[in-house]
Amino acid sequence: MFTRVKSAVVSFMGGIMAGSSGLEHVNGSDLPVRFSYTRPEFLGLSPDEIECSADHIARPILILKETQRLPWSTGYAEVINAGKSTHNEDQASCEVVFVKKKSGVQSTPNKNSSSKRRSSLPNAEGLQLKDNQEVDGITFHYWALFDGHAGAGAAVVASKLLHHHIAEQIPDIIDILKNSAVLPPTCLGEEPESTSSNSRTLTRAASLRGGSGAPGSPSTPPTRFFTEKKIPHECLVIGALENAFKEMDLRIERERSTYSISGGCTALIVVYLLGKLYVANAGDSRAIIIRNGEIIPMSSEFTPETERQRLQYLAFLQPHLLGNEFTHLEFPRRVQRKEVGKMMLYRDFNMTGWAYKTIEENDLKFPLIYGEGKKARVMATIGVTRGLGDHDLKVHDSNIYIKPFLSSVPEVRVYDLVQHEHSADDVLVLATDGLWDVLFNEEVLEAVTSFLANCDPDDPHRYTLAAQDLVMRARGVLKDRGWRISNDRLGSGDDISVYVIPLEHGNRVS
């Protein structure tokens, strides 16, 4: 990710950046780091092993050795980049978090308690324990991938803290979420009265209508003078996740005054709660479900290209954010001075198509969004438009901040796990862009399907081995002309991280 930033800045400004720390000193490097650089806790690596793994020449694929460390026999594998940054700037975390009702939040922050909880939860043996606990709280499963750029700081911080922010959003809504028969009350204070008078009818009505009531149906209490939106339970979870992302980003912004938190990161997380999977994505990582040999996309990417209109509109409304250096209009190529006065194709925030306009002086400025595909950049600086951190990121050699154009808002998609039967080969694949840059969804489907089919169904390592296989396919083999994958295509020189999460466990747990 960083090279993308760096090379673009260099090519645009003609400047020279000094290594991967180039952007870190903006906020002063004398501050202590919030968390020191590390690899995912569940890999259980010693400092020596972390040092060994940071080999840009052999690029060892690290895998999850103890499968019981992660819930649902989740598989995981990762590999470092081919030399673009000293560290692997991807981060991952996975937790089973118990949230206590009202009185407070009990998550699994420290090693001792978390390892106990993890080993006892995912299987049937743990279910008993879980049921007892569930009376005064709720448990969610959490998987996360972060892809850092311009330093590993933000990714490490997010990997350590984001699940706590999710847990913080939950206590107030535990009872509401658990009471699936009654739609969430619009106003919390009114809850007792309405339940006492019509809880029974509401419950029956809700179950008859499958939870999404039609206003004016016979059993609805006829006391309302205005229409009222019915908010389903899952929307409260979506809201909780969205707010958790916002809080995480604000926290990074706040803590910058005390700590050095370098760079920014994308965030792709999965939360399993009450039978549903919630996939929240801010960035260019991707999640797909592979079910019965078919692909179900669970996220979309947020890049200068996919978010062009949002960015252009913001620049149109707030032109000062462009620092008089950029134009919010898009042209098929850079406009040359001699073309002023001519008619040229362009598009503005309101357009997906193209039209002609007369070129003016202002159109000679560098375009807000420039480049195609993976090379597209916002203000020649960054190739991903949602995520966490980046508060100090500026256009090279200028005072123009990038952050206003970046969003920490995730897109959340919901998958109702209990609505479907899953076989042992049905999985959710999460991976950073290192994988998806070089492999199509169909290739990932093909690879996973054929790998798992040839794997002992009882092998506890099968999902980790499938993840390792995917990383290997995307990294490829170092030949004379660089890293190569099948059909002599270029392999990924980026950090690559992959989760393979089997879905049948979700059915069992519920």
Add this chain to the structure above:
Amino acid sequence: MAYAYLFKYIIIGDTGVGKSCLLLQFTDKRFQPVHDLTIGVEFGARMITIDGKQIKLQIWDTAGQESFRSITRSYYRGAAGALLVYDITRRDTFNHLTTWLEDARQHSNSNMVIMLIANKSDLESRREVKKEEGEAFAREHGLIFMETSAKTASNVEEAFINTAKEIYEKIQEGVFDINNEANGIKIGPQHSTPGSPGSHLGGQQAGGGCC
């Protein structure tokens, strides 16, 4: 800890010959009779002293199973030394040495020092491969040879350290280009002048704290 040089090793050979046990014996000085199958790559590290110099050995322990062969092959690159291991109680592991050696020679740098290790020397009663056979194979292919026991620790230190000595001698003779990281050798921070490529690498190596 500061080191003069860092050597990268790789341990290869059929599954079950004792690669992981050799590594554990060398790094932790203990033997684990039942060891999980290595399914990817695992790492170990230890500091040794040669010629009064601190040398850090970074050891990659690979999966021996055929199904992981393509992944294992990709780890030869950038190794200064290889321990090619067979099990004296299983002749087939000896018979496969030629394949392993071809693999290693093809995918590593040409100066890589290869030590042939005949492991499980404590199981004399079940021996299927004579010591002389191992010695002959080593002589024929220009390898160093040693019989070891990861269980009793016999010759384990020697195997790792003699390999390092051989690499060290090659450095002294100027055979290795120590500034090329692809040779599996890195120079420690105190060995180079500030600003040279060596100090850059050494600094990154020793740091590991943050970024």
